[in-house]
Amino acid sequence: MSTLVALARAQAVVSGRAQPIATVRHVHVHERPFVFVPLAMAGEAHAPLAAMAGTSVRDPRLFVVRQPRNRDERFGFAADLAELLLPYLTSFQGLTEAVAVDRGRDVRHRFTDAPQVWLPNTGGIDFLRLFGRSTRFRRLxxxxxxxxxxxxxxxxxxxxxxxxxxxxxxLLPNAVQALGLHWATGQSGAEDAHLGSLMAWITEGAEAARQAETGPVAGPATDPAFDNGVLAPLIADASPDLPTVLRELLLPTWNQMWHALELLAGLPEGGRVGARWDGDRDAYTAFVQHLEEGGAPQPRRDGAVAAAARLQRLENAATRYAVQRAFDDPLVMAEYRLAGSAFGGVVTLANPDRVDDTGKRPVLRPRIMVATSEPVRVEVGAALTSPARPSQKARVISLTPTPTGTDVLLELSGGMGRKLVADPGSVPAVGERLLLTTLSEAYRPGSAFPDPSDTPWTHGGPPGSHDESAQPA
Structure with a gap:
C-alpha cells in the first residue's frame, strides 16, 4: 500500500466515506459491455452452479446447473452459455481499420472495436480460466x-x-479491482473483495458497508451457511425452486455490477486509456485470425521459451502501465514525487538555441534551469522526462542546492524537430511550470529467445539435444 493510499484509507475511516485516489478513469468502459456473474459448486474447481449474464441490466439471463457434479449438465451449461456469449464476442468482427506499420511503409488491419466482459472480482477470472481449460479440449x-x-x-x-x-x-476487467484503482475505503483489502461492501463505502458510507457484509456474496464461491442450509437440500431433492433461489442470490450482484459501471463511466477517461484499448483490439484481431485459420487450442502449459517470452511481455506491460497511469493522473504521480523520482518546478533560465558542435556534426541541445522546492533524488547524468513532452529527454547536467530547494540544470534532446532551430513551443519557456520524472514511456526492446528446438531437453528441446558425454557411465 502506498503512502497516499494509506492516507486516503485513514481519511475514509474518519469521514465514513470512500475517498477518491484518482482524478481520471484508468480503465476502458465499453458502451456495450457483457456482464457475467458466475457461481461455482463448493469444493469443485470448475463445476458451475449458476450464472447470470447479459448486455443489459434489464434483461439478465440465468443459467442453472441442477446437478453440478453431472458431466452432461456441466457441458450443457457450457453450450447454453456459448449461445449467449459467442454471438457477442463475434459481433465486433465487422468493420476494420488500417494501421500504419514499419514507419508507414506498410499497413495492417484491425477491428474497430472489441468485446469487453465484466466480472465481479478476480475469483470470477480464475473460474473462467479453469472452465475454459475444462472445455477447450472437449471432443465432438x-x-x-x-x-x-x-x-x-x-x-x-x-x-x-x-x-x-x-x-x-x-478485455476482461473485474469490478472490485477497477473500483479499487479509483477509490480507497476504510476497510482492509480483503474486505474490499466483497463487491457489495465496497460499493456501499463508495455510494453510501461505512454504516451501509457494515450491513452489506451480511448480504449475498458476488461469487464464484458461495456462503457456507447458504450451501448447507439452503443449497444442499434443494440439489438433493432436485427441487424446482432452485432457479428461483439462485436468481434471488445473484440479482443483487447483477445490479451492483451495472451500478459500478455507471460510477466508472462517470469519471473522465485518462489520456492513455485509448492507446491501451488499441492494444486490446490488436489482441482480439489476432485471436480471431487464429481461429479463422483453424488454430489449435491453447496448450495446457507454455514451454520454457514461450513462458519466458510471455513473462517478459507481462513485465514490460506492467512497467508501461505504471508509467502511463502516472502520466495521466497527478494523484498517481504524487507518489513518485514523494519518493523523489519526480519533481515539479519553474523554469528560471532557458537557452533554446544552444547547439552542441563538439561532435562530428552540430546538434541542437537547448539547456534550461528548473528551480524546485521538492526533494530531488536523481544523480547527475540521469535522464528525465516530462509528461507534457514525453518524446523529449532531459539529461541532468548539474544539481545546485539553494536556500529554497534545488536548481536543476538540464540539457534537452528530441521532440524539437529536425533542424538546428527548435520548433515553437518545444522548449520550455522561462516561467513555465514543469514536471520531470525518471519514468519513461520509451520503447523497451525484448530479449532474443532461442528457438525451442535449440534448447536442451530439460527446457523442451529434442531428447537428443543434451550432452551425452556428460551422462554418468
Whole structure:
C-alpha cells in the first residue's frame, strides 16, 4: 500500500466515506459491455452452479446447473452459455481499420472495436480460466461428445483469462479491482473483495458497508451457511425452486455490477486509456485470425521459451502501465514525487538555441534551469522526462542546492524537430511550470529467445539435444 493510499484509507475511516485516489478513469468502459456473474459448486474447481449474464441490466439471463457434479449438465451449461456469449464476442468482427506499420511503409488491419466482459472480482477470472481449460479440449465425437460451440467457448474463455493477466488490459476487467484503482475505503483489502461492501463505502458510507457484509456474496464461491442450509437440500431433492433461489442470490450482484459501471463511466477517461484499448483490439484481431485459420487450442502449459517470452511481455506491460497511469493522473504521480523520482518546478533560465558542435556534426541541445522546492533524488547524468513532452529527454547536467530547494540544470534532446532551430513551443519557456520524472514511456526492446528446438531437453528441446558425454557411465 502506498503512502497516499494509506492516507486516503485513514481519511475514509474518519469521514465514513470512500475517498477518491484518482482524478481520471484508468480503465476502458465499453458502451456495450457483457456482464457475467458466475457461481461455482463448493469444493469443485470448475463445476458451475449458476450464472447470470447479459448486455443489459434489464434483461439478465440465468443459467442453472441442477446437478453440478453431472458431466452432461456441466457441458450443457457450457453450450447454453456459448449461445449467449459467442454471438457477442463475434459481433465486433465487422468493420476494420488500417494501421500504419514499419514507419508507414506498410499497413495492417484491425477491428474497430472489441468485446469487453465484466466480472465481479478476480475469483470470477480464475473460474473462467479453469472452465475454459475444462472445455477447450472437449471432443465432438467418441465418449461424452459435446456441441462444437463448447470447445470454441473454451478457447475464447482462455483467451480472455490470459488477457486479464496483462496489466492495463480491459478485455476482461473485474469490478472490485477497477473500483479499487479509483477509490480507497476504510476497510482492509480483503474486505474490499466483497463487491457489495465496497460499493456501499463508495455510494453510501461505512454504516451501509457494515450491513452489506451480511448480504449475498458476488461469487464464484458461495456462503457456507447458504450451501448447507439452503443449497444442499434443494440439489438433493432436485427441487424446482432452485432457479428461483439462485436468481434471488445473484440479482443483487447483477445490479451492483451495472451500478459500478455507471460510477466508472462517470469519471473522465485518462489520456492513455485509448492507446491501451488499441492494444486490446490488436489482441482480439489476432485471436480471431487464429481461429479463422483453424488454430489449435491453447496448450495446457507454455514451454520454457514461450513462458519466458510471455513473462517478459507481462513485465514490460506492467512497467508501461505504471508509467502511463502516472502520466495521466497527478494523484498517481504524487507518489513518485514523494519518493523523489519526480519533481515539479519553474523554469528560471532557458537557452533554446544552444547547439552542441563538439561532435562530428552540430546538434541542437537547448539547456534550461528548473528551480524546485521538492526533494530531488536523481544523480547527475540521469535522464528525465516530462509528461507534457514525453518524446523529449532531459539529461541532468548539474544539481545546485539553494536556500529554497534545488536548481536543476538540464540539457534537452528530441521532440524539437529536425533542424538546428527548435520548433515553437518545444522548449520550455522561462516561467513555465514543469514536471520531470525518471519514468519513461520509451520503447523497451525484448530479449532474443532461442528457438525451442535449440534448447536442451530439460527446457523442451529434442531428447537428443543434451550432452551425452556428460551422462554418468
Amino acid at each position: 465425437d467418441g465418449d461424452y461428445p459435446v456441441p462444437p460451440s463448447v470447445p470454441l467457448l473454451g478457447q475464447w474463455l482462455t483467451f480472455l483469462a490470459s488477457s486479464a493477466e496483462v496489466p492495463g488490459s480491459a
